[in-house]
Amino acid sequence: MKISGICGSLRKNSWNNILLKIVLNKIAKNKKINTEIINVSNFPLYNADIESIKTPEDVIQAKSKIQKSDLIIFSSPAYNGSYSGVMKNIVDWLSRSPQVLPDKNALVIGCTPGMSGTLLGYTHLNQLLFGLGVNVLSQPRILVSSINKKLDTDGNLIDEDLELLIEKSVETILDKITF
Secondary structure (H helix, E strand, O other): OEEEEEEOOOOOOOHHHHHHHHHHHHHHHHOOOEEEEOOOOOOOOOOHHHHHHOOOHHHHHHHHHHHOOOEEEEEOOEEOOEEOHHHHHHHHHHOOOOOOOOOOEEEEEEEOOOOOOOHHHHHHHHHHHHHOOOEEOOOOOOEEOOHHHOEOOOOOEOOHHHHHHHHHHHHHHHHHOOO
């Protein structure tokens, strides 16, 4: 069993990467499921000229990992009322031939130090993935506002409500995905 995560932020101490790690670690503890975060930090900006010469090796490796995954968790910040440009670039590369996204199960999560909980970015990214033929789970919803107040300086959860939300969400994820 394999569940992979992709983070739409390249920031070194990205809140969304921390949230993704927390969720994947909880999944790995509940069942014997392999989890990993797919490194997309070296994806160039999508450019058909680059693709026509040779698809970058990092993109090829990411596609291979996605093909072997039973669920992909996309964790993205919200910028200017939508998902990040980094996430759009990732999806642009992954949607190119050979396609690996159609019929894949996916979940979109996100967090922000602001109050929105990334709701608009979550909605837009769900629409994009759905349009590409991805089976996007509508539940659970892990959209976290004020994330900077819910983690300590080492990235550990200190908010009991968020801890409970993630635990219940992991149960829902494992119940919804047929392995």
